[in-house]
Amino acid sequence: MKRVLIITYYWPPSGGIAVLRCLKFAKYLRDYGWEPVIFTAENAHYPTFDASNEKDIPADLEVIREPIWEPYAWYKQFMGKPADENVNNVFYTDEQAGGWKHELAVWVRSNFFIPDARATWIGGSVKRILDYLKTNPVNAILSDGPPHSNTRIATLVSRATGLPWLADFQDPWTQVDYYQMLNLTGWGRRKHERLEQEAFQGASLTTIVSPHWKRDLEAIGAKNVRVLYWGYDPADFAGLDRQPHQKFTLTHLGIMGHDRNPEVLFAAIRQLKMEEPGFAEDFELRLYGQVDHRVRARIEAHGLVEQTNFAGTVNRAAALQEMKNSHVLLLLLNQQENALGRVPGKLFEYLAVRRPIVNFGPAASDVATMIEATESGSTFPYDLAPALVAKKVKAHYDVFRGRRRAGETNADIEQYSHPQLVRKLSTFLDEIAA
16 A cells, blocks of 8 residues: 655644544545555644544554644733633734734744744654655655645655655645735745745645635646545534524534624624514524634624624534534635635535525635535625625525425535545545656
């Protein structure tokens, strides 16, 4: 069996969506003739932890862990924050009254931790991998970024060994939305661009999660780029029994940052509260994950505090069950230039539980195209009139009240299953290792 070294920062016990990319690769690669070897971080500062992900680790999998130092503990001490507070997503959920200390910390992070906050992990990881490969040969390397410290490690290892390298991108590098939020000097910007171009030139093949982002990468020099969607694992949904909530529940799972603030939705819900008898008592907006303070302020301004459940963070099993139990699922694309190609991993999980989706984002986005093709929901621009959004929400509410027949959401989605996507990945590895 051929061997592939997978370089990934995220690995169990990490929680969240990012860990699933390489975890599901490793789970299914053996089925297609590839033995994965994992290189990951020891004692990483993950934003969330979820021990339930360990069930997907293949038996007898070789996992190499390299110690890592990250600046988050220093940042929290500098800012006077609790030691257990999640600050990894600072660019999505803005600091409230962060002041000069926050601005200074962002400047230091932007210009001295390139490509990202795991930059100090690069040198030791390259040395560790090169030492390992002297007595443990592999046929190919696969890196997954962000964090693009993974990408940089793979660039240097591939350059030193000549091994074929598949560079996987969950998000772009200099084209990612939060890149514009970095407080970069000219020197820092040039270094990001140089490292990115070295990755493009060194990779044998590059994969990314959407058609629009594929074209975006190609436009700045990436070569041999293929689309490899996030997908879903059918095994995660086997045996999930739906137990509908007593209230009419609209649920969002994941980060609700300042650039994903669905003001028009809040206005539509307020309108239904005033106009639709019983709606105020029947309705619940459930928000799992981090919610930016400005989003919270708009919820309060629209008088929706009593209808909103800030449910916090739950493990993956509970999140999937919540998707299944909800009446409607909310998807929010970031209001940034790259939104046309942003295809969140949770979209595929939403599809797998076959609940209707209300999506906010561009009508020309890859997400909108997929939702339409699978007949799984509706897409609205963020600047739509609230009355039009209220009309769609009311249609779902009428189903809840038994006044309207539910639409079918039974489209064939097998092409997005992890077994099918990892089969595709294996053909890419076969191609570069031939």
